[in-house]
Amino acid sequence: MPPLPLRLISIVAFLALWAALAALAARSEVPGPLAVVDFLTREAADGELFYHLSITLARVAAAFVIAMAIGTAVGVLMGQHRRLDRLLDPWIILLINIPALVVIVLCYIWIGLTEAAAVTAVALNKIPNVVVTLREGARALDPRLMEMARVFRFSRLSLLRHVVLPQLFPFIAAAGRSGLALIWKIVLVVELLGRANGVGFQIHLYFQLFDVAAILGYALAFVCIMLLIEFVVVQPLETHVNRWRPGAVSRAA
Amino acid sequence: MSTAGGPGRSPGRLDVRIDHKAFRSADGAESEVLRGLAFALAPGSFTCLIGPSGCGKTTTLRIILGLDRDFAGAVTPEPPGLRMAAVFQEPRLLPWRTVEQNVRLALPPQERIPAAGDLDRLFAVLGLAELRQRYPGELSLGLERRVALARAFAVMPDLLLLDEPFVSLDEHTADRLRAHLLELWQAQSATVLMVTHNVREAARLADRLLLLNGRPARLVGDVAVPLPRGARSGDALGRFLATLAREHPETVLA
Numbered sequence: 001m002p003p004l005p006l007r008l009i010s011i012v013a014f015l016a017l018w019a020a021l022a023a024l025a026a027r028s029e030v031p032g033p034l035a036v037v038d039f040l041t042r043e044a045a046d047g048e049l050f051y052h053l054s055i056t057l058a059r060v061a062a063a064f065v066i067a068m069a070i071g072t073a074v075g076v077l078m079g080q081h082r083r084l085d086r087l088l089d090p091w092i093i094l095l096i097n098i099p100a101l102v103v104i105v106l107c108y109i110w111i112g113l114t115e116a117a118a119v120t121a122v123a124l125n126k127i128p129n130v131v132v133t134l135r136e137g138a139r140a141l142d143p144r145l146m147e148m149a150r151v152f153r154f155s156r157l158s159l160l161r162h163v164v165l166p167q168l169f170p171f172i173a174a175a176g177r178s179g180l181a182l183i184w185k186i187v188l189v190v191e192l193l194g195r196a197n198g199v200g201f202q203i204h205l206y207f208q209l210f211d212v213a214a215i216l217g218y219a220l221a222f223v224c225i226m227l228l229i230e231f232v233v234v235q236p237l238e239t240h241v242n243r244w245r246p247g248a249v250s251r252a253a
Numbered sequence: 254m255s256t257a258g259g260p261g262r263s264p265g266r267l268d269v270r271i272d273h274k275a276f277r278s279a280d281g282a283e284s285e286v287l288r289g290l291a292f293a294l295a296p297g298s299f300t301c302l303i304g305p306s307g308c309g310k311t312t313t314l315r316i317i318l319g320l321d322r323d324f325a326g327a328v329t330p331e332p333p334g335l336r337m338a339a340v341f342q343e344p345r346l347l348p349w350r351t352v353e354q355n356v357r358l359a360l361p362p363q364e365r366i367p368a369a370g371d372l373d374r375l376f377a378v379l380g381l382a383e384l385r386q387r388y389p390g391e392l393s394l395g396l397e398r399r400v401a402l403a404r405a406f407a408v409m410p411d412l413l414l415l416d417e418p419f420v421s422l423d424e425h426t427a428d429r430l431r432a433h434l435l436e437l438w439q440a441q442s443a444t445v446l447m448v449t450h451n452v453r454e455a456a457r458l459a460d461r462l463l464l465l466n467g468r469p470a471r472l473v474g475d476v477a478v479p480l481p482r483g484a485r486s487g488d489a490l491g492r493f494l495a496t497l498a499r500e501h502p503e504t505v506l507a
Binding site (some may be wrong): 244 | 354389
């Protein structure tokens with residue numbers, strides 16, 4: 001990690017640039033950072049902010065867990081069995097290329113304007129990415145370690161836990177990282193199109209009111225939550241899982 | 254060389270019969286690597302399989318380990334009937350597990366609990382006592398090989414298979430590991446089959462040498478080593494190796 005002051009300078013410079021441009025524009029559609037902070041404090045005070053953030057976060061979490069679980073299982077199977085790979089590959093290509101918007105609209109039409117439809121639509125958008133990444137991971141599994149595990153008669157569970165998963169972890173981490181970013185963006189679209197709460201719904205509302213400070217406020221608030229997840233959950237987890245790599249300790253320090 | 258007697262009752266006895274083993278290359282051509290290979294290993298014996306590189310030694314070992322089932326013939330008892338352990342050419346340790354975890358994971362589930370102090374002696378003999386909490390990436394190749402040996406002996410195998418376990422080590426390190434191997438084998442009385450192309454190494458360690466050569470490969474010699482282990486150095490060993498080379502010029506000098 002680079003030294004903190006450099007990061008701090010970068011953030012302060014960004015805010016200064018933003019404030020300067022807003023002052024230069026001098027229009028209500030280009031609010032400065034202070035206007036956004038002002039909106040956020042008001043919205044937080046009457047509880048609206050946390051209500052919508054938590055709704056969106058719950059949808060992101062549900063779609064993320066479903067997409068990672070299904071995508072990992074299918075990807076690993078496809079990476080291990082060549083015939084299954086040939087069979088399912090066209091489906092994956094199809095699914096990966098269908099626009100997110102089409103999947104969302106179809107889910108709402110076929111399943112109805114429900115929570116299940118919203119989460120399904122988001123998960124369906126993410127699954128093919130996870131499949132493709134994890135398929136690479138499963139193809140890269142070291143056959144020499146698998147043979148070792150067979151000779152020493154590892155149980156299925158310990159094969160998975162001690163031999164397979166540690167090799168897949170970098171691929172799971174990559175799929176998870178890009179997944180979280182993609183999923184929350186799609187969740188907003190789903191909320192805009194067919195939900196009556198959540199960050200996406202609020203942004204849609206404030207779009208109709210042309211309230212740019214509110215739109216930026218909600219976007220920034222959610223970005224902050226994602227950063228928090230990155231620093232509090234993802235990075236410590238990665239450091240823990242990579243502790244065996246030579247040099248991992250000095251890198252983390 | 255018949256496999257008389259059927260499945261032996263004594264643990265560690267092994268009958269190997271490979272009538273035919275071939276590999277198919279990408280263009281569909283078939284090349285036969287082994288034909289009519291048969292031998293039996295007595296319980297508690299130490300046998301070395303010797304032959305030039307690429308002659309099918311490792312293939313034979315993989316068939317015995319049950320890692321390659323695409324062959325005509327039989328190995329009795331089949332892998333589940335024996336407690337087996339292997340030391341491969343590369344250490345094949347799990348880089349994300351510590352030295353001690355690598356060894357414990359190879360044990361049958363009920364013996365994995367860290368409370369059992371039975372690994373202390375093994376780690377002490379192999380000079381690994383201080384390194385139990387290290388990860389393989391922090392070790393030299395020589396040390397990783399020791400961990401692989403520790404893992405194999407921790408299992409208390411009936412049958413231990415080693416595939417050139419000491420290649421690309423300096424002679425001093427290899428010699429120490431050979432001494433450890435003999436010490437542990439004598440303590441546990443496992444049946445050992447070791448693949449090597451180093452005839453001197455084989456003659457110093459084994460009771461019996463199986464010589465493999467030809468294409469497809471078959472047994473070209475089955476030689477008992479007549480010297481007691483204490484006397485396998487200097488002139489005596491040199492004379493034995495010279496006789497061996499005279500009788501099997503293609504295999505032993507190859």
